[in-house]
Amino acid sequence: ASAVVKLNVGGELFTTTVGTLRKIPGSKLAGMFCTLAKASPSKDEEGRFFIDRPGTYFGAILDYLRSGQMPKQHIPEVYREAQFFEITPLVKLLEDTPQIFGEQVARKQFLLRVPSYSENLELMVRLARAEAMAARHSNVLVCVVHTEGDAAHCEESLRVLEATKRLVVKFGPWKASPVIRDLLDSVKMDIEAQGYQVAYDYCSKKTFQPKANAHEYFYTFRFTWW
Known part of the structure; x- marks a missing residue:
């Protein structure tokens, strides 16, 4: 025995x-x-x-x-x-199992094809924390482009933002089927996994003066501290 x-x-x-x-x-x-x-x-x-x-x-x-x-x-x-x-x-x-297959095979493999994904997440958290002093919310501006064509649409808007000293975290382009909304959901999921409370929405057009057709590529991630 x-x-x-x-x-x-x-x-x-x-x-x-x-x-x-x-x-x-x-x-x-x-x-x-x-x-x-x-x-x-x-x-x-x-x-x-x-x-x-x-x-x-x-x-x-x-x-x-x-x-x-x-x-x-x-x-x-x-x-x-x-x-x-x-x-x-x-x-x-x-x-x-669906849970591990979805995370390890589907989502992680997609994110490996998004250049500088992890570094961009770290940058977003750093920017949010820097803006948090005596405030309830921090807003981080994000630009997401899936294709080279998307990137071309955003060039002028990014130049405008840079000229006004607005910091933008830019994701993409990437070569994989998931779309912009999938990338945004992944960013939200991974930031929440670090314990932060965060939501995203289209960036207000009043925030800057981009070309109209670039508006759909800009989003505000709102961190809530308390």
Whole structure:
């Protein structure tokens, strides 16, 4: 019979067997509890093996190792833990779920085709925070162009804004099917994931004097602080 093991994972306690932990050869968990392991996990004051990861999601990892059961809740968090512990079959199964497939394959692959996407997000947050002093809201002006043609429509408006010292964060163009609204929704989603409260709308025409047909490419992202 396989030896029983007591675990403390991030403060949550589990009891399982060495056989269960070694179920997936080559995984980080199997490596930790291999007889030839160079460094098994440290132990807590009660003598339980201590793993410094979120215990909340470790039960789902154990359920999979014990019986092949797929998690039904907290899919992104369990996916992250499965990646950490290198439980490759579970990682692959989770990548087929709509939630992970949509995020990892569809949305992330699209955003990789948008030049400087991450840097632009950081710039938006920096601009919003700089404008937040003693204010309830911050507004960040964004220009989004999907195609080279869109970009050409906006050139004159961007020059006008630059001349008046208005800072604009510009996204695009990109070579992928998602449209401007999809990009705006992604920006909103990723900023909200950092804990900010944000909404976007078409930029007011009164804000500057662009060419009329450029108006549809300019948006205001409104950060609410309190």
